[in-house]
Amino acid sequence: MRIDDLPIRDELKGKSPYGAPQLDVPVLLNTNENPYPLPDALVARIAERVAEAARTLNRYPDRDAVELREGLAGYLTRSTGYGVDLVNVWAANGSNEILQQLLQTFGGPGRTALGFAPTYQMHELIARGTGTGWLQGPRNADFTVDLDAARAAIAERRPDVLFICSPNNPTGTAVPRETVLALYEAAQAVKPTLVIVDEAYIEFSHRPSLLPLIEGRPLLVVTRTMSKAFGAAGLRLGYLAADPAVVDAVQLVRLPYHLSSVTQATALAALEFTDTLLGYVERLKDERDRVVGELRAMGLRVTDSDANFIQFGCFEDTHAVWQAVLDRGVLVRDNGVPGWLRVTAGTPAENDAFLDAVRAATKEL
Template structure:
């Protein structure tokens, strides 16, 4: 047997799989590291989901609707009340989490000889989508406040001529939202060369945006190369169901059909998502509570002397620490798990319940005082 077994692609050798650190609830009772919604479905919503899955179970010997027509209609109705207007079912596509949606976009529009582009710091899976589809990855840079320098961003797009531009809004891990003019400028830039590129605005955390922060859904009618992605994992408290979706020109949805796997959305997934959408008002009812808790967390962290990025998401990036790992470990030792991610010196905390955030505040104060962990000068 060859010493290089298994015959993995050379560029994948030695790479660790993606994933946030996982600890048991016994080791870390307060888990604020993966941006989950801490408020699960109500008993009524859970019962409706269970009933819908039960109904689907009696026909699991048959393949599901590969076009998921009913689900696309329900997602369309939701999007038209969540920042969009004039969206039709042929403009909607869904897959197993927004991760699979992104991968399908790179499979369809990336590939050898093509470029995917974003601006760091940003979601750490983006370069992995590019790698897995043999697409060249190019990362520009954000300003010190994590906003985009629009002129520099436009110049980079015109220079590298990407097939896919990935723009999370709010950005992960910073929480920074994009202004509409940024989306417009980059859509126009990506449409100015042949064969052009698509601009993907990743709104995984879009429902958490602050009042007055618009959704890119409003711009779909103006830019044929714009794609807006969403997920049911966050605001809908449905991370365990794995349902992501997008809205775009029908031609983009048709192109994705070429690369999608057969019957990629199971009957169980479709039934679960449809039931959750029937309870949208209820499931989204705690979003306002999380926004309030997020804003209070930003204020409190700044009062403690930390540097904090403005956030339109359900998490907060804060720092800067001379030894961020020591701070992270100090919190874990006190039963609080957050995420060691983003630029050097920064940490990210997901927004949990009021009790969980109180535990985080107490643990952070104790960690800083006990270990004399100095903050790094800005």
């Protein structure tokens, strides 16, 4: 029996699960992971905190993750200069679960979500998984949001949820503060619309966080993750900042005790090492900018990046370039954007291997 022979929902038939290729090659630069392992001192602190949590694993974890949310609120306040409290923050198993909870609460059957393609593919997949209709808005040729066209799309299609990904995945482009404000106002002019600003990569940006925009805007939500800047992709910890009413609302759909004691303990340990981990972020920002310059020096087009990855092209045969780079031991990502590939910023040695592979591939092809 095939999957489509099962009595699954119609909107899931013929679809493929999200995921990047997992291949055994020397240099993996296709999933936007932080390449730096956690420092030994942090690994030891995680072990201490998890050992403490293990003593009470016969009990359910803190359902409301109070200590963790207080820690995340403190981090946001210190890093952005905008004060948030426990009541403004909610955490879940990765930012994808945060997005799922938001769409379970504000989307669903008979409702729609709008995003600007190309963008993070999970926005559409989570919308589909929650029975939310997916609408696609336009971008300019340079992958920035076409504000006039976006306003027109919002007015015509009247979405219940609006996604703004900044920095945007896979293009790396950031959305200016003024554009976000204009889109929020345009959405609210039509009807009450939840506006989600996905800031998974904000720590790598040249621009400040849009978090302060939640002030006085009860339907604006900023989502974050510890997977990238904190080098904790294996932890699966995401969070949001919003008006307290939104935090209360998502708890209507969260599963009971959804964050394990071990997850909460590990995340709290990582927050203790914020300064060290953000030091790695600064290294990656320098390396990203170096790789951008090197690619442009080769004559390739590169989208301005505010993330820990770079979109580069343009190629007549994208797959051939992807394969030629892979043949030289470097895995990058083909996101399906015609003519473009995406590479994660790695260590200096990984980036050098990537640049050598691209030089060889472009000469060969």
